[in-house]
Amino acid sequence: QKEVEQDPGPLSVPEGAIVSLNCTYSNSAFQYFMWYRQYSRKGPELLMYTYSSGNKEDGRFTAQVDKSSKYISLFIRDSQPSDSATYLCAIPTAAGNKLTFGGGTRVLVKP
Amino acid sequence: GAGVSQSPSNKVTEKGKDVELRCDPISGHTALYWYRQSLGQGLEFLIYFQGNSAPDKSGLPSDRFSAERTGGSVSTLTIQRTQQEDSAVYLCASSYANSNQPQHFGDGTRLSIL
Numbered sequence: 001q002k003e004v005e006q007d008p009g010p011l012s013v014p015e016g017a018i019v020s021l022n023c024t025y026s027n028s029a030f031q032y033f034m035w036y037r038q039y040s041r042k043g044p045e046l047l048m049y050t051y052s053s054g055n056k057e058d059g060r061f062t063a064q065v066d067k068s069s070k071y072i073s074l075f076i077r078d079s080q081p082s083d084s085a086t087y088l089c090a091i092p093t094a095a096g097n098k099l100t101f102g103g104g105t106r107v108l109v110k111p
Numbered sequence: 112g113a114g115v116s117q118s119p120s121n122k123v124t125e126k127g128k129d130v131e132l133r134c135d136p137i138s139g140h141t142a143l144y145w146y147r148q149s150l151g152q153g154l155e156f157l158i159y160f161q162g163n164s165a166p167d168k169s170g171l172p173s174d175r176f177s178a179e180r181t182g183g184s185v186s187t188l189t190i191q192r193t194q195q196e197d198s199a200v201y202l203c204a205s206s207y208a209n210s211n212q213p214q215h216f217g218d219g220t221r222l223s224i225l
Contacts, residue, residue: 032211043202043216088154092211098144098167099214101154
């Protein structure tokens with residue numbers, strides 16, 4: 001079992017819809033959770049950074065952590081074509097802060 | 112301020128040649144990471160530098176891979192005797208030193224081995 005699992009998609013939605021992305025992880029000791037957005041031929045860009053359980057909101061983005069289920073989610077409200085990208089969850093899984101990434105979910109928002 | 116800078120952005124070389132990839136981290140960031148992103152394997156950790164401590168090389172796939180960081184800033188990742196399976200995007204990230212600080216990535220070097 002991989003430490004971090006993510007549905008690869010692709011996920012296609014109409015403009016204005018809510019995009020729902022999620023990852024599962026294996027180790028209940030993980031405490032910090034990140035979401036990155038990656039456009040084609042670009043590096044990952046940090047979107048959300050959360051600690052422990054609960055919700056965190058930033059504009060149209062909401063990150064949710066459920067530590068009891070070892071499940072993290074990212075919601076994008078009022079999706080725009082510019083949100084079309086690959087979304088990666090990432091968790092620091094060892095000393096030294098090295099990140100373990102999910103495989104990424106490709107999202108396409110159609111005008 | 113400037114983000115993480117990587118060069119070259121693209122590199123094409125013949126199998127068996129050595130390559131050097133460069134990373135210039137965000138000013139003030141003392142932690143520096145190299146990752147590799149390939150179609151089959153996703154994004155994988157390679158090596159981590161923190162200040163003057165010995166680097167964590169646990170992700171390097173073979174002894175053909177090495178990295179150094181001079182003066183606590185710029186880093187170079189070297190791949191010797193390149194193989195076709197080394198073709199990937201090599202990404203560099205940096206962060207502040209404190210544990211679990213978010214990492215900021217460059218746009219990577221796209222390496223193609225012919």
